[in-house]
Amino acid sequence: MISDNAFAQEVRALTDTAFAVSYLILGNSADTEDAMSEAILRAYENRGKLKKRDSFRAWFLQILRREAYNVLRRRKRVQPVEELPDGPAPSQDPEGRMDLRSALMELSEDQRTALLLQQSGYDLAEIGQALDVPVGTVKSRVSRAKKSLRAILEEK
Amino acid sequence: MEKKTYDVRDAIPDTPDTFYDAVERSLRACRETKQERTWGGLRLNRRLLIPLAAALVLLIAGTAVAAGVLLRDNYSPTNYMETTKEQREEQGKTIPDVEQAIESAAPRTGEYKIVMLPELPEAEMLNGQRLSKGQPAYSETDWGWMRNIRPEVREVLIDGRSLVANIWLYTDHGAAFDLSWEGDGQWVEGMVDKVLYRFPGETEAHETPYGGSGGTTGFDETGANLKLEVILPEDGSFPSKGRVELTLEVGLRDDRVEDLNPIGNVGKLYYTFSFDAGAAREASKPVVTLRPLSGSIVLTVDDWSDLDHPRLYNQRVSLDGVVLREEVRYQQTGVYVTYTVKEAPADWTEAMKSSLLYPNREGKWYGLFVDYRLGREGAWLPVGHENHNNFGENTIILPIFPSDYEQVKKEGCTLRLMEYYGTGFNGQPIGEDWRYDIPFGASSMNFDLAPQELGTFEIPLP
Numbered sequence: 093m094i095s096d097n098a099f100a101q102e103v104r105a106l107t108d109t110a111f112a113v114s115y116l117i118l119g120n121s122a123d124t125e126d127a128m129s130e131a132i133l134r135a136y137e138n139r140g141k142l143k144k145r146d147s148f149r150a151w152f153l154q155i156l157r158r159e160a161y162n163v164l165r166r167r168k169r170v171q172p173v174e175e176l177p178d179g180p181a182p183s184q185d186p187e188g189r190m191d192l193r194s195a196l197m198e199l200s201e202d203q204r205t206a207l208l209l210q211q212s213g214y215d216l217a218e219i220g221q222a223l224d225v226p227v228g229t230v231k232s233r234v235s236r237a238k239k240s241l242r243a244i245l246e247e248k
Numbered sequence: 249m250e251k252k253t254y255d256v257r258d259a260i261p262d263t264p265d266t267f268y269d270a271v272e273r274s275l276r277a278c279r280e281t282k283q284e285r286t287w288g289g290l291r292l293n294r295r296l297l298i299p300l301a302a303a304l305v306l307l308i309a310g311t312a313v314a315a316g317v318l319l320r321d322n323y324s325p326t327n328y329m330e331t332t333k334e335q336r337e338e339q340g341k342t343i344p345d346v347e348q349a350i351e352s353a354a355p356r357t358g359e360y361k362i363v364m365l366p367e368l369p370e371a372e373m374l375n376g377q378r379l380s381k382g383q384p385a386y387s388e389t390d391w392g393w394m395r396n397i398r399p400e401v402r403e404v405l406i407d408g409r410s411l412v413a414n415i416w417l418y419t420d421h422g423a424a425f426d427l428s429w430e431g432d433g434q435w436v437e438g439m440v441d442k443v444l445y446r447f448p449g450e451t452e453a454h455e456t457p458y459g460g461s462g463g464t465t466g467f468d469e470t471g472a473n474l475k476l477e478v479i480l481p482e483d484g485s486f487p488s489k490g491r492v493e494l495t496l497e498v499g500l501r502d503d504r505v506e507d508l509n510p511i512g513n514v515g516k517l518y519y520t521f522s523f524d525a526g527a528a529r530e531a532s533k534p535v536v537t538l539r540p541l542s543g544s545i546v547l548t549v550d551d552w553s554d555l556d557h558p559r560l561y562n563q564r565v566s567l568d569g570v571v572l573r574e575e576v577r578y579q580q581t582g583v584y585v586t587y588t589v590k591e592a593p594a595d596w597t598e599a600m601k602s603s604l605l606y607p608n609r610e611g612k613w614y615g616l617f618v619d620y621r622l623g624r625e626g627a628w629l630p631v632g633h634e635n636h637n638n639f640g641e642n643t644i645i646l647p648i649f650p651s652d653y654e655q656v657k658k659e660g661c662t663l664r665l666m667e668y669y670g671t672g673f674n675g676q677p678i679g680e681d682w683r684y685d686i687p688f689g690a691s692s693m694n695f696d697l698a699p700q701e702l703g704t705f706e707i708p709l710p
Contacts (some may be wrong), residue, residue, distance in 0.1 A: 125270035132274035192259040
């Protein structure tokens, strides 16, 4: 079973990705902390089920996504894009971060997350494990997400 | 025209400090609530292979091995209960003393009831989970068969600090519990979500301090095996005799939805059984010996005392003034040896003391590795481990049982303690003054290691 210290190391190593994944579901920082805290405790309770340490990050992200959805359900509504509190005002956003974010929100969560993980260096098998879908589905989601994002942004 | 690439990460704010803080608080909560003591599941494979050569040497040398002292692959009560009694008999792997302990527990089935999803308070949430995973909503046609599951406790093994039980779930849908499922059809498992126990004469039930864990393992046409593991309280409250009643709350999960937590439940089984707490009898009173160490070693220290600045480092230390406390407990289920640091020089930190004893089970990490041998010239064999993992403690289990004491006393049983330290890190050699500040975002940590002998100690037997 993964030791306590190894568990902590693995969790710390994917903190930034975990924030991004939960943010894509929840849309605000405060709720991501709730989801992450719950995910850490669930993962710790179930760490004996992790078969290979190499699978840790995909396994953990799978748990995190479920906890993020639980938070979402408790909140009972999705934050409308225009209410997202974390981000620069348009005048302070010369690189168009808000446009990219609002475009992202037009994709399905699965597409957003698949694209995020692919751009964060996860391989297709890991993404499949994190999203609980086959590799073929990962490929099509990433590809469709990229095309859709480009189409949305280039229309703006 | 070159297509523009949009990076999703550019749309997401930087990770705020409050998120990092939340991570650290949660990691601290995991350690502080001693959830390290709960079992994470049963499909672990912690087998440490006995070198075949060592086994052959032992046999060829003609060392008199007592009848019960088998060459066991990482013996522990948990591993012993991986197989059923029939399988153990078939394989010739029964240990009479342990079988007697199992028999003495005399478990008996009590009440049980099965509640399916529509009757659960969280029914709406659970159905929502099903739909979100692309699964059809609960239907009685699909899942009603679970109402006919009949549990029956078959074996209980209790050793004073932990309890392992094998419970059969009778059902004609045993195949649905196939862990290696691939393809269509239902794919389910039972997972222990909660354990309560009630002592003789009490009306109130207690929740086990460290939870309980377990789940369905094997199956056949008559049903599935549910293996339960519970760590018992060490505060003296657990009785040494009388019938204790245990109530389990078992989540019946649809693995296509979720197996890791109760959001995958399509039903729940509440099952009470009782067993004789006197089965956990000591064969003899514990013996405590102080073991002063000497010499100098290189210690690889894992220091998380400052969670904002965790670090690893090597340090050459003198062992003069370091005294280990060795407690040997003689149970019907084996001889348990626990090491803690009783004394150390004033400049030894808590991190150094716990790093010295950090359980290094297979010699693949830094920390304390323990093996044992019988006689003066036998091969060194791997020990089993107890799963408490109490911070600053290292407990090993020897496959020596009451029936073996006389014979083993004649030969002697010796433990060898080896302290492993890092000589290489992530492919680079490291020296005695190596330091590594563990940054946020650190991932792999691979060590090259070297052993240093701390000492060999003959274990007293009653």
